[in-house]
Amino acid sequence: MTRPTRALLKWSNLRHNYRKAREVTSHEVYAVIKSDGYGHGMVACANALSGEADGFAVACVDEALKLRGAGIRQPILVLEGAYDAEEWEQASEHHIQLAVHHPQQLKDRAAAELSDEVAVWLKVSSGMNRLGVKLEDAPEMIARIRNDRGLILRHVMSHFATSDEADTSFYEEQKRRMTDHAWPVSLSLSNSASVIRGGVTGEKVMRPGIMLYGSSPCEDITARDAGLKPVMTLQSALISVHDVKAGDTVGYGCTWAAPRNSRIGVVAIGYGDGYPRHAPTGTPVNVAGKLCQLVGRVSMDMITVDITDVPEARIGSPVELWGELVDIDEVARLAGTISYELYCRLTQRVPRINLQ
Numbered sequence: 001m002t003r004p005t006r007a008l009l010k011w012s013n014l015r016h017n018y019r020k021a022r023e024v025t026s027h028e029v030y031a032v033i034k035s036d037g038y039g040h041g042m043v044a045c046a047n048a049l050s051g052e053a054d055g056f057a058v059a060c061v062d063e064a065l066k067l068r069g070a071g072i073r074q075p076i077l078v079l080e081g082a083y084d085a086e087e088w089e090q091a092s093e094h095h096i097q098l099a100v101h102h103p104q105q106l107k108d109r110a111a112a113e114l115s116d117e118v119a120v121w122l123k124v125s126s127g128m129n130r131l132g133v134k135l136e137d138a139p140e141m142i143a144r145i146r147n148d149r150g151l152i153l154r155h156v157m158s159h160f161a162t163s164d165e166a167d168t169s170f171y172e173e174q175k176r177r178m179t180d181h182a183w184p185v186s187l188s189l190s191n192s193a194s195v196i197r198g199g200v201t202g203e204k205v206m207r208p209g210i211m212l213y214g215s216s217p218c219e220d221i222t223a224r225d226a227g228l229k230p231v232m233t234l235q236s237a238l239i240s241v242h243d244v245k246a247g248d249t250v251g252y253g254c255t256w257a258a259p260r261n262s263r264i265g266v267v268a269i270g271y272g273d274g275y276p277r278h279a280p281t282g283t284p285v286n287v288a289g290k291l292c293q294l295v296g297r298v299s300m301d302m303i304t305v306d307i308t309d310v311p312e313a314r315i316g317s318p319v320e321l322w323g324e325l326v327d328i329d330e331v332a333r334l335a336g337t338i339s340y341e342l343y344c345r346l347t348q349r350v351p352r353i354n355l356q
Contacts, residue, residue, distance in 0.1 A: 004237035005269045007346060008323070009040055011048035011356045013229040014212060018052050020227050021192075021208040024199045028054035030077055030188075032209035034063060039274075039343035040213060040232055041352050043070045048356075050074070055097075057207050061087040064096045077121060077207075080131070081105050088112035097154060099123045101131040106144055109151070119154040120145060121188065126174045128161040135177060142184060155188045155205060163193035166220035175200050193217045196226045215329055215339040223329060232343065233323025234275075234350070238287065238315055240266035241307070250304050251296025256281050264295070265307040267319045272300040274346035275321060276335035279303075283334045284327075286320040288313045 021029050031053040037045035046056055046067055055075035058064050061083070064076045081099040082088045085108045091098050092114040100106065101123035109118075122141055125132030133141050138156070145153045158178050163171045171194070178189055179202055186204030192211035196218055199206060210216075214230035216223040223230075244250060244258045265287060271277040275298060283294040285303070290310045294303055307313040322328035328339045335342075 003268055004235070004239075005273050005350055006235055007040075007350050007352045008233040008235060009044065009352055009354050010229075010231055010233070011044075011354065013214060013231045014040075014045060014048050015052055017212045017214060017228050017231070018049055018208075021195050021206060021211065024190075024195050025203075025206055027203070028205045030055040030057045030075070030205055030207050031212055032057040032079075032207055033212075034059040034079065034209075035344045038210065038213050038340060039346045043067065043072070044352070044354060045212075046070070046072045046074075054205075057209075061090055061096065061098075065090060065094060068094045068096070075119075081120075081123075082108060084108050085112040088118065089114065092116050092118050092150075097121065099131075099157065100141070100145065101133065103133075103141070103144075106141075106148075109148070114150040117150055117152050119152045121155045121157045122153065124156060124158045124178070126158040126177045127170065128159050128174075130159070132158060135181070138181075146184075153185055155186055156183045157188040157205075157207075160189070160191055160194055163191060163197065164217040164219060166218075168197070171197075191217075196221055210340055213339075213343060215343075217338075217340075223327070230323050230328065232328075234269075234321040234346070235323070236267050236269040236319045236321065238265040238307075238313060238317045238319060239268045239302075241313065241315055242266075249296075252299065253297055256296040260308070262306055263308045263311075263313075265292075265305045265313055265317070265319075267303045267305055267321075268301065269303060269319075269321060270299045270301040272347065273350050274342070275303065276331070276337060276342060278337075279331065279335045283331055286325040288317040289325075291325075 033042050033045045036042045057077045077097045088109045089112045097119040100120045123132040188205035189200045189203045190206040192208045195208045214228045249257045269275050277298045285305050292305050295306045296304050332339045
């Protein structure tokens with residue numbers, strides 16, 4: 001039997017989730033497809049949204065160049081901006097938009113020879129204190145950009161630190177800091193959590209990421225509540241089935257002992273494929289259409305599942321690790337992480353299969 005682990009990608013659901021974001025605003029929506037489309041395949045995501053997205057957002061110029069090389073013609077924003085003068089020149093040549101978040105980037109631009117104007121988005125730190133110029137320094141940066149004939153100031157942007165939390169007080173404060181200011185160009189503020197919460201009145205461009213792939217970042221709003229559909233289904237199959245007696249242990253470290261005479265299924269997936277090693281006993285796994293539980297430690301290439309209550313399960317039975325039957329946000333929560341990480345760290349050993 002060919003190793004059965006694979007990721008099935010349903011692009012109709014990606015388009016559905018993008019349209020859910022579009023319902024919030026009549027303005028533009030840039031789809032965030034950085035980190036290889038959150039592990040789904042950046043170029044495939046861009047192609048799937050080619051007739052939908054107003055633009056795309058990526059982390060670095062290298063990602064933007066890959067999209068241009070694949071024939072993607074829509075506007076592309078690089079969220080971390082140019083790292084040096086050479087990247088300014090590449091952005092100019094390939095019509096790539098850049099975030100400007102630090103004065104050093106304008107020094108690098110001064111050392112670059114631009115073949116065409118570069119559209120830039122000034123990033124302002126409104127409270128996250130990661131990337132971005134301080135609010136009080138923004139007027140000077142705007143003046144420097146506007147006095148440069150090689151640059152076009154397109155938008156002012158910021159990023160929310162707590163829009164995913166149930167307590168939205170700091171989120172509201174960040175919104176106030178940005179919307180109370182008189183900016184000379186339009187704003188781009190909303191990430192996925194903000195989009196799910198209804199966006200920001202008056203902004204021009206939203207930048208949804210994780211919601212496009214069917215996960216909710218909000219601790220108080222589930223993906224189902226938000227009307228999202230999973231794009232990725234991670235599947236495998238049982239490669240062995242055996243019985244253990246009550247008290248027998250399973251897996252490395254003997255961390256799980258059978259509370260009764262049990263039937264154990266071995267699944268061809270492990271942390272070598274990107275399945276989280278820290279997923280504990282009790283993590284949901286769907287076997288042959290029925291919900292079961294992972295038991296014992298995750299190995300590099302295998303996990304073990306209690307299939308005692310699924311008598312029809314046998315070698316070759318299908319297994320879903322996350323997707324339409326198993327909520328990836330629940331798997332991530334139990335593993336002490338977030339769905340973003342699970343998507344992004346799926347390894348190249350797992351083939352991505354495009355369904356639509």
